[in-house]
Amino acid sequence: MVINDVRPWGGARSDVEVRGDRIAAVRPHSPGPATVEGRGRLLFPAFSDVHVHLDSTRIGLPFRPHTGGPGVVAMMTNDRENWRTAEVPLPERVAGTLERMIAHGTTRVRSYAQVDVDCELEKLDAVLAAREKFADQAEVQVMAFAQAGILREPGTLDVLDAAMRSGATVIGGIDPCTLDRDPKGHLDAVFGLAEKHQAEIDIHLHEPGHLGLFSTDLVIERVRALDMRGKVTMSHAYDLGSISESVSRRVIDDFAALDIAMTTVAPSAAGQLSLLDLVASGVRIGLGEDGQRDYWSPYGNCDLLDRTWQLAFTRGFRQDAHIELALAVATMGGASIMSHDVPRLAGVSDRPGLAVGDRADLVLVDGETPTSAVMDRGRDRTVVHDGVVVADGLSVVKR
Incomplete structure (x- = not known):
């Protein structure tokens, strides 16, 4: 495959040659035949949504008023009361949402699947079926x-x-403390299952201030004692930066040393750890959309470029370098969480993913600069996964 006349990370016009699933060459642009016409568009690594709840989606269904109450339990109850009566079956909703994500440029996805005594494995089965259906278009x-x-x-x-x-x-x-109210028992269960199945761990943490720090320190202790470096992610954790500068520094240093990753959905919370400090310290950090217009929230539209704008906006970024960093987090930052073959971002100015030898998971977007692409969120997109065009013009290529 030859992708001609593109601007990698907003740089000089180039032609990109792909062999198999890897980038084989990046050359200055010159006229010639091409498999994919770049037309001067920007070239980025494809997006990685590493915090999404495909199992509760209402994307594509009629809009409904939000009926959930405050807090995790009230939201959970609202979901339980409504998810079975949606207008179309759950497997169709999940597959349609994943398809729309791919069409907008996301080719790496880490999705939650609710499993409990209410739904048992029904939601899991729907997500697994969507993963299988789009196995050639995305890694899930x-x-x-x-x-x-x-x-x-x-x-x-x-x-x-x-x-x-x-x-x-x-x-x-x-939330080991506030939900189960037994942090030791909760983490015993999570880490025990991870050991049994040789699986990675992702901890949803909504707990505030010192309570959130307490739960986080219990996780840190276990990662250190069990030598689970690189196998644990903290999601949300949006109040860990609220206590003091010294506590924030210590948590960031522990995360970096133990390779504990973080995912964010770009909330407007004031107590978050500094994204700049996290990246500068070598913490793996990725972005996700969370719910997709579901029974928890009316937000979410399957476009991680849109959520990249939200990340830059809520963090108060104005400098081009910082807005480009938000793009790096939304692309290769998340990829480094899903696969440790992908290195962590090397610093605030690192713009990886488009070098010779890198995986050919790419998205072409219209725009003047990377910053303008985040601001304008153009719709002229072409998506490549493992060296194959899987979407164009916001539609998945049918095979």
């Missing part, structure tokens, strides 16, 4: 996630175990 990791807690409802741990045997590759935990 599936996380078994008991969003209602692991210890609150008898039988949940058994369902989680069954989910890991059924094809999930990541085990999820959530």
